[in-house]
Amino acid sequence: MTLQSTSLRRLPSNALRMALLGSAMGIAALAAPAISAQEIRVWSGYPELAPFYEHVAEGMKADYPDLTVRVEAIALREHEKRLALGLTSGEAAEVIELGTSTATRYLENELFNAAPEEVSAFVQDPANFNDFFRDSASFGGTVYGLPLFRGQSALYYNTDMFEAAGLTEPPTDMAQYTEYAEALTQRDANGAPTVSGWSLRLSGGGQGIAEKFWINMFQYGENLVEQTADGKWRADFANEQGRAALKQYLENVHTLKTVTVEMPADAEAFEREQTAMFIRESWVIGDIAAKAPELNYATATLPRGSIVAPVSLWISGEGEQAEAAWAFAMAANEPENLLWLLDNVGWLPNRSGLDYSAILEAKPALAAFVDYPDTYEFFSLPNIGPVEEILTRAAARLTEAFANPALAADDAAIDGVLVAMQDEINGLLQREGLLAE
Amino acid sequence: MLRRKRWLFAILAILPTLAIFAWLRMYPIFETLRLSLHKWDILSRNKPFIGLANFQELMTDRLFHEALLNTSIIAFGVLIITIPTAMVLAALIHYRTRSRLSGFYETAIFLPHVVSLVPAAMAWKWIFDARLGPLNAVLTFFGIEPQAWLFDPTLSVISVIVLCSWQALGYAVLIYLVGFKSLPVSLYEAAKLDGASGPQSFWFLSIPMLKPITLYVSVVTLVSGFNVYAQAFVLASDAQGAPGRQVRVLVLDMLENSFRNYRVGYAASEAVVLLLIVLVLTLIQFSLLRERGRA
Numbered sequence: 001m002t003l004q005s006t007s008l009r010r011l012p013s014n015a016l017r018m019a020l021l022g023s024a025m026g027i028a029a030l031a032a033p034a035i036s037a038q039e040i041r042v043w044s045g046y047p048e049l050a051p052f053y054e055h056v057a058e059g060m061k062a063d064y065p066d067l068t069v070r071v072e073a074i075a076l077r078e079h080e081k082r083l084a085l086g087l088t089s090g091e092a093a094e095v096i097e098l099g100t101s102t103a104t105r106y107l108e109n110e111l112f113n114a115a116p117e118e119v120s121a122f123v124q125d126p127a128n129f130n131d132f133f134r135d136s137a138s139f140g141g142t143v144y145g146l147p148l149f150r151g152q153s154a155l156y157y158n159t160d161m162f163e164a165a166g167l168t169e170p171p172t173d174m175a176q177y178t179e180y181a182e183a184l185t186q187r188d189a190n191g192a193p194t195v196s197g198w199s200l201r202l203s204g205g206g207q208g209i210a211e212k213f214w215i216n217m218f219q220y221g222e223n224l225v226e227q228t229a230d231g232k233w234r235a236d237f238a239n240e241q242g243r244a245a246l247k248q249y250l251e252n253v254h255t256l257k258t259v260t261v262e263m264p265a266d267a268e269a270f271e272r273e274q275t276a277m278f279i280r281e282s283w284v285i286g287d288i289a290a291k292a293p294e295l296n297y298a299t300a301t302l303p304r305g306s307i308v309a310p311v312s313l314w315i316s317g318e319g320e321q322a323e324a325a326w327a328f329a330m331a332a333n334e335p336e337n338l339l340w341l342l343d344n345v346g347w348l349p350n351r352s353g354l355d356y357s358a359i360l361e362a363k364p365a366l367a368a369f370v371d372y373p374d375t376y377e378f379f380s381l382p383n384i385g386p387v388e389e390i391l392t393r394a395a396a397r398l399t400e401a402f403a404n405p406a407l408a409a410d411d412a413a414i415d416g417v418l419v420a421m422q423d424e425i426n427g428l429l430q431r432e433g434l435l436a437e
Numbered sequence: 438m439l440r441r442k443r444w445l446f447a448i449l450a451i452l453p454t455l456a457i458f459a460w461l462r463m464y465p466i467f468e469t470l471r472l473s474l475h476k477w478d479i480l481s482r483n484k485p486f487i488g489l490a491n492f493q494e495l496m497t498d499r500l501f502h503e504a505l506l507n508t509s510i511i512a513f514g515v516l517i518i519t520i521p522t523a524m525v526l527a528a529l530i531h532y533r534t535r536s537r538l539s540g541f542y543e544t545a546i547f548l549p550h551v552v553s554l555v556p557a558a559m560a561w562k563w564i565f566d567a568r569l570g571p572l573n574a575v576l577t578f579f580g581i582e583p584q585a586w587l588f589d590p591t592l593s594v595i596s597v598i599v600l601c602s603w604q605a606l607g608y609a610v611l612i613y614l615v616g617f618k619s620l621p622v623s624l625y626e627a628a629k630l631d632g633a634s635g636p637q638s639f640w641f642l643s644i645p646m647l648k649p650i651t652l653y654v655s656v657v658t659l660v661s662g663f664n665v666y667a668q669a670f671v672l673a674s675d676a677q678g679a680p681g682r683q684v685r686v687l688v689l690d691m692l693e694n695s696f697r698n699y700r701v702g703y704a705a706s707e708a709v710v711l712l713l714i715v716l717v718l719t720l721i722q723f724s725l726l727r728e729r730g731r732a
Binding site: 077080084087106108203262264388389392 | 479480481500503567568585589590682683693696697699
């Protein structure tokens, strides 16, 4: 009786152990491929970069046969939103592509991993990156990211339209931009423009309008915000240069009507020959090659200098995932891949010492981005918290101003707009404790 | 004892639903109320309590004022267009129920309500296009100057109202149709015997008797009007260039403050203001329509 009861008691226990063992083996068998097959995700804010990241992943196959790289590239503004939610909830991708000005907030909150020693040494080596790009991937003297590419602007112009208008050289100062725009504008019988002479960013949401305005104002020698000696910031553009920049927009839109707010604009319009010239980053070259290969165009440096918006790869996550992510970021920075990036996508690599000669020979339009005069100047968006709000609010004021024809011939009213914009920006800086004395 | 058991059963039966409702509806509202009194950038662990500072800033924020004004114009614009149009359309469909085409009419009007919002907005974006849009083509045919629908500050708001009304109409008509079907036929017959015409019956019988339906439809329309976002976003969005004038609405402003400007506490204070507006307007609608109903 005792025996029986003992064996009866053991039976379920043994059965349970067997079942557990079986389950464990089953789970192990199922999990085995998952352990050996590693997956990392890449989040990008530039859809045109997806083939580049896929190319990098393909190149890693030999060293990482079990690594799967999932590239998720979406529009920049949506990318920024998913980062805000993803990084704080721990659901973000392992490799994150982000411009330095926005990344600063995440670095302040320790949401990106510090670079391992070998990556840090690679970034700090002057043979690989100059000080500007090294600093763009660092925070408080520590390297957190791997500099990848940069946004830099130049003038694109349609050479057929230039020839038809009797223009042989690109404009070299801002006054010429307006003269050229007037000469290049094509009109219908009623005088309404059908092809804009110079496509300006006049509408839409977000900070693009303010960024483009800043680029133009920079040619006149002024910035939207500038850093002072004490490391703080201020807006001080309500002056002659600021007025000249805003007035140029208003003259072109309302007085000369070389462009209207509802006309097709930007790269798409340039590719369809709906505008004669516009200012944009180097990615347009790749876009033109893909969408309008027959287009006859050239590029030129801007009169004074350009914006430089450095973009780096940042890593989140832990353990083997993070290790694989750093390996991916390093692979993306290999010369072969960076040249592929420039050749096929058009974004400019940040790494020094690359030989662009073969690509420049095939794509001379890239020269305006890499061969610039020694006196050429650069500016970048400040790495401060409220930078997005500054640009968004400035953009809202600019949109309003662009739509107001009464401003075009009224310098005092233009000054009023600039003072209001400047005061608003300084108010934001003061709120964040960043306003210079 | 039996009564108590029944009561207990009722509580237990309703408890899961209440719990889900509390978790998904009430908790976010209280959390938003709490956040509105804090400064938080979504990334930081620190959330300092700042009292009513966010609300004070709202008082002087021109973008918030613009968003509030645009949203109010859109919400009331949609309401003014939708309610009378839906009532008339529902009446016409109701009195033509024997027509072979009645099903087609109902489907045609209800379809915009079930069509996915983004493709519908994209289609309207093309309709409003200043250069290639059919709307300007029709205007030009009648000798009217083509308009920059999506770029002019006033016309861009009107465009959003038209799009929202087009979408809201189907649901409103459907509800009104239900209302019409429940009206007593004898009253209309009596009115007919007294010599009332169709329009007179509609004006003096249908409209007063449909007040509860009008109350419901107007509340739903107004609340959804104040929540407008995707329509304004899609009409002004594009990959590049000249997408259209961004009509700033409250929800858009909140999203921008939350995820672009990293000011979640401030965006929460905007949400609280929106909540209060919708609550007050709903109470006003209830009191107006109910009192008149009693009279």
